[in-house]
Amino acid sequence: MNYQSEGTIFGQAGGDLPPQRFARGWHCMGLAAPFKDGKPHTLQAFGGKVVIFQQADGSLAALDGYCPHMGADLGTGTLVDGNVACPFHGWQWNGQGECAHIPYSPRIPRKARIKHYPVMEQNQQVFIYNDPEGNPPPPEVAIPAIDAVMNGETLPWEWQTIHIPTNCRELIDNAADATHFYYVHGWSVNRFENIFDRHMATQNAWFEARKDVNFGEVETSESDFDFRSTATYYGPAYMIVNQTADYLGKPVELFLINAHYPVSPNSFMLHAGVTTKRVEGVSEEESIALGRSFGKAAVDAFFQDVELWKAKTRVDNPILSEFDGPIYQLRRWYEQFYVDVADVKPEMTERFHLDMDLTVPLERWAADQAKFKNK
The missing domain is CATH 3.90.380.10 (Naphthalene 1,2-dioxygenase Alpha Subunit; Chain A, domain 1)
Known part of the structure; x- marks a missing residue:
């Protein structure tokens, strides 16, 4: 029963060279209910921060955790009409990563966008999809229901x-x-x-x-x-x-x-x-x-x-x-x-x-x- 091979799969042996990118696929961030308390939540993930929050329609959204305006942690902000509001200058971001409102300016810069992650809920848990290439999740890889x-x-x-x-x-x-x-x-x-x-x-x-x-x-x-x-x-x-x-x-x-x-x-x-x-x-x-x-x-x-x-x-x-x-x-x-x-x-x-x-x-x-x- 010699089905093993000793070819290198990820590079050198020795324990110090894990992949320097993060896996493509759905990742469970925890039970969904704790994220639905009316507050944004920051998690250390994928080499940075991710903020998860509940939108006005009750669904969850996930964005890069730092405001692209001046770099504040969005998880320390608040929710306003289903958007996450930055604690630094009040800029509001919707679940698609678009700047929805700047309270002191009528004009929103065209580049005012932030990375957003596809989100799904299944089995009372919340998942976000990571893809280094930025592609949407294929339907066939969706997490199945129990x-x-x-x-x-x-x-x-x-x-x-x-x-x-x-x-x-x-x-x-x-x-x-x-x-x-x-x-x-x-x-x-x-x-x-x-x-x-x-x-x-x-x-x-x-x-x-x-x-x-x-x-x-x-x-x-x-x-x-x-x-x-x-x-x-x-x-x-x-x-x-x-x-x-x-x-x-x-x-x-x-x-x-x-x-x-x-x-x-x-x-x-x-x-x-x-x-x-x-x-x-x-x-x-x-x-x-x-x-x-x-x-x-x-x-x-x-x-x-x-x-x-x-x-x-x-x-x-x-x-x-x-x-x-x-x-x-x-x-x-x-x-x-x-x-x-x-x-x-x-x-x-x-x-x-x-x-x-x-x-x-x-x-x-x-x-x-x-x-x-x-x-």
Whole structure:
């Protein structure tokens, strides 16, 4: 199963040369509701600042965060009739980046425009589209709806946002990293499948909790639970994870959001959101408690990865075994978002499918667990 290649994808190895441009695609900036409080909000993103605010019709808009008049931070301004007003001289900007009003001048300069970002709301979250070439977002790359969320079948989102001082690709590699689940999360990977196709990258996995939890410190004769997970990146920065588990005899369906937006080439803001469907056949209170318990376990596992990302370095040419997963193929897929559209190569977007044969790792993991159990 020699599907790995040791060709350079992004340049030198060594961890100090992340791409100096930001990915083309939709980026989740957070839950939508907090941006609808009647105030402009500034975020550090894409190497500068972005201001997000609610327009008169209730929709959200996003502009470059600095007023092009004299450079003030628009996020410290106010909203006037759905426009963001600069705190320095009162110039007002609408959601299309046009100067709508100068309170002390009847004439608006023809060049009075500011960069604006396409915005969409989906799954109770707000997204902005970044494209270094300035092209509008193609309809086919729109963020899909999670039907259960949009239909009110889920609990409110539990949402956390933290700053990660490393490049975005460290996060992406996890989608193809089959073996880290055993060592980092305590899950035996019974099956692992990757599908990379166009702007989407999917990981299908079947997990079982290790029988030697914490290497024998808390032993169990049987797995606490097993579950299936389907995780798909829609573009470079937004993953929807759908997990279904049978936990203590009760089915639980969970949705986890793994999303980020770049702050600089060497740092990003990471969103971890989780919600669960209400569990059928149990009371509302028990459904909420079970959902939150399962959701907390998923987020706790996610943040085990975060601790590693904070401390690791960038390696452009990793030395891989045959069971590490299609890391190079995933990075080739990811590269499409860092080049001009005209430079996207077929191998970046063509369908790639791998259902890994994990027979050897599973045999060795079983022996490993038995060794600790017999101590």
